[in-house]
Amino acid sequence: MSDIFRELEEVTVEQYDHYDLPKWLADPVLMVARNPETYEGKEYLVEILVAQVREYDVYAEAGCCKWAYDHEDIKRTLRWLEE
């Protein structure tokens, strides 16, 4: 497994176990992390997903400026990965 997929799994498990990442979002992300051969050639998108999971914030849209990532960002990247 390449480093980026391993990193995605680690950060997703951590965000799910210790922070606010919900199961309904963690599960499809882990599907990506644990199936690197399916997403070969899409490592750039996986990198973006890693960053979005790491900076996931339920309240990302709150306040004047959006500087965290929310579930819409992650869902969108998951969709791009399937295209």
Add this chain to the structure above:
Amino acid sequence: MAIYLDCNATTPVEPSVASVVMRFLEKDFGNAASPIHDYGVFALAAVEHARGQVAEVVKARRDEVIFTSGATESNNLALLGLAEAGIRSGRRHLITTAIEHKAVLEPFDEMARLGFEVQILPVQADGRFDPQRLADSLRPDTLLVSTMQVNNETGVLQPLTEVANIVSNHDTWWHVDAAQGFGKELEQLRHPRIDFISISGHKIYGPKGIGALIARKHDRQFPPLRPLMFGGGQEQALRPGTLPVPLIAGLGEAAKLAVRNNGERIEKCRTFREKALATFSSLGAEQNGTEEYTLPHVLNISLPGINSELAIKALKNVIAVSSTSACTSHTRTPSHVLAAMGLSSDQVEQSIRLSWCHMTPEVDWSEVETIFRVLRG
């Protein structure tokens, strides 16, 4: 083709950086300011991803990275952008050093024209400024201190950790021109006391035409910068204009690799350095700048009895080197850096800068040595 030893002028581009740039030129060409469809949304995602990759190098926050066209623009934004704050507050004293790049010295000339008092600190023979001189120069009305991280001509690392301690009890703004050290010497720039960091993509195996000003926020507020251009409000209204997504994504990739491969790159440069040093030692070269603080990919030497222009021409089929910084070499003016270090005019005219990187192939040093010996007659 000669082997390229002018990486302080510009570096080759990493293959994966070129791939990312091409992707956003050819396929994913959306405008990051039009996130009303997937083209724009993906462009915006790439920009924000790159912003995080650049921030990670210096442990800043993503929202503290302002993309610019390069370190020159970043320097101008940090320095001239503070002018209004200085005028309004009555703080008109500025401090910098004699070995800064023209992209710092000339904005300071402009600020002097606007009524600011610019104090230029001398440097020592080892190529470093004395932090104590800086401490002695700070005044209640000092608005800004600007010190480079690594000198572009000598590769000498400047005493930023000492500066951080000195300015920790002073409310001056502190700007660091890190064009030559960003992504190479990682720890210094992570000091939270540094308010502004200027960086350039093409010095870290990224594309030309892209850079960033990293401006650390205090209580979620930027320092009191004013933009130099207007129209569009991009980059938190500090740098308007349509974002060059391919270049930004390329810079992000280059920043990622700079962190990931830092140790490996340094080791390769050290190995190369040993051979270069052995060659020039045998020729009686004098190193300009202390070896102890010189980054492993740069060597500035003076070769007694050999004019640098003649040497560069004689070497042109073997190695491509320079005699001074890229931005001043075309003007044929003597190096202000070496002069500030106290070198004689003869030593300055005999100086050559060699700068390599982890991608540099092997050099036939015996051929280089032979050319120099012939030149010396």
